[in-house]
Amino acid sequence: MTASSAAVAVAVVSSFLRFPSISKSQNSSILFSRPKKSLVRPISALSSELPENVRNFWKWLGDQGVVSGKSPAEPAVVPEGLGLVARRDIGRNEVVLEIPKRLWINPETVTASKIGPLCGGLKPWVSVALFLIREKYEEESSWRVYLDMLPQSTDSTVFWSEEELAELKGTQLLSTTLGVKEYVENEFLKLEQEILLPNKDLFSSRITLDDFIWAFGILKSRAFSRLRGQNLVLIPLADLINHNPAITTEDYAYEIKGAGLFSRDLLFSLKSPVYVKAGEQVYIQYDLNKSNAELALDYGFVESNPNRNSYTLTIEIPESDPFFGDKLDIAETNKMGETGYFDIVDGQTLPAGMLQYLRLVALGGSDAFLLESIFNNTIWGHLELPVSRSNEELICRVVRDACKSALSGFSTTIEEDEKLLEEGKLDPRLEMALKIRIGEKRVLQQIDQIFKDRELELDVLEYYQERRLKDLGLVGEQGDIIFWETK
Secondary structure, eight states: OOHHHHHHHHHHHHTTEEOSSOOSOOOOOOOOOOOOOOOOEEHHHHGGGSOHHHHHHHHHHHHTTSOOTTOSEEEEEETTEEEEEESSOBOTTOEEEEEEGGGOBSHHHHHTSTTGGGOTTSOHHHHHHHHHHHHHHOTTOTTHHHHTTSOSOOSSGGGOOHHHHHTTTTOHHHHHHHHHHHHHHHHHHHHIIIIIGGGGGGOSSOOOHHHHHHHHHHHHHHOBOSBTTBSSBBOTTGGGOEEOTTOOOOTTSEEEEESOTTOOOEEEEEEOSSOBOTTSBOEEOOOTTOOHHHHHHHTSOOOSOGGGOEEEEEEEOOTTSTTHHHHHHHHHHTTOOSEEEEEEETTSOOOTTHHHHHHHHHOOGGGGGGGSGGGTTTHHHHTTSOOOHHHHHHHHHHHHHHHHHHHTTOSSOHHHHHHHHHHOOOOHHHHHHHHHHHHHHHHHHHHHHHHHHHHHTTTTOOOHHHHHHHHTTOBOTTSOBOOOOOO
16 A cells, blocks of 8 residues: 555544544333432332322322232332332242323323324434423323423433533533533424414413423433333333343333223333342343443433443544445445444443444445446455455554544543442432443543453454465465476
């Protein structure tokens, strides 16, 4: 590779190797709260110690025929705030509660409401958020008892103050949080212009951006998704279920099913994934695949499990690349695109396809022949192994430089953060920020070490041309090239 082509390749690779944020789309998630073992105070035992709004909520559910004295679980005060505690022993996969569709809040609920005709063109989550806010301000709302029990905020980073967010300096979580808040604000401004201002008579109180962020946080932390025909639904009572990292299965914790053989009604059914003794809290696993940053953003907690620590490497094929079209065709043929997102997890190997994608983006100069159409069906296989010394050296240098740049954005070292954690007695949000900082820095150091080790192997790696010569029988056992003299 010539000096000029190498310079172009460096510019191409480094022009969009992004570390600052979790750039993947944010989806509506399930549930909320920090996982801790609990000393519970169930309604039946200490009802006078429960907030009045919780007692009213339980009574409302009883009036609706949803709960009774035989219900397996009930609300209780727990370290997370509120949770569900077993009133008797509950077996593994035993139904804990069932909530009929008439008590769900979803886009269908909005459509059937007074504001339904206004919400047809809105995103589903925006329409449900608007419904929640409107009902919250309606004194005679039929949802009053449920709404009164919802928290004013969670520990999700969308509710953090500027001072608290400053503790996330350098993290992907900070830039992601700011990006999410900007997205929510833009959605609110559109909603204000298109719906709120032209229809003031339908809203008893002026709806603010803070109201909208509150509704977004409620949906992000409490709404169930991935259900049959339901991608966004609030389920009163079921949304009190808390998360426990000790539960390692998501299977069959909840489902939507028919109410009976001769009924068209639907029920949301919640089961316990493990055996629970009477008086213990009932838990589920929210999502095994979320990183600590995603848990913090969605629910407001993190775990100590190192497998939750991850860093998202974002790689893009720049449009300025002279081979942009060819590279994009190859990426799309292999179920990727112009941008690749790769989650590197603490203690785990690099994700599948990451090195191939890096090598593809870095291809140029004397290696560009691999982009010719004759290699269309085989190039992805070739990219599984080093292409050339210059290509491999380039991706190592660019990734290591990106890691060093990201690490320089932190104001503290891992050791300093760990010392603060050891001192204890921290505000929950500061403790969360410290764990996020430590986790992201560890993964960055891990990525840097992987590519540092690879740099040390550059002289002994086998590259495409050597492999090709071997395939043609032109390399001897000692690696020397075989020549034939012509007679």
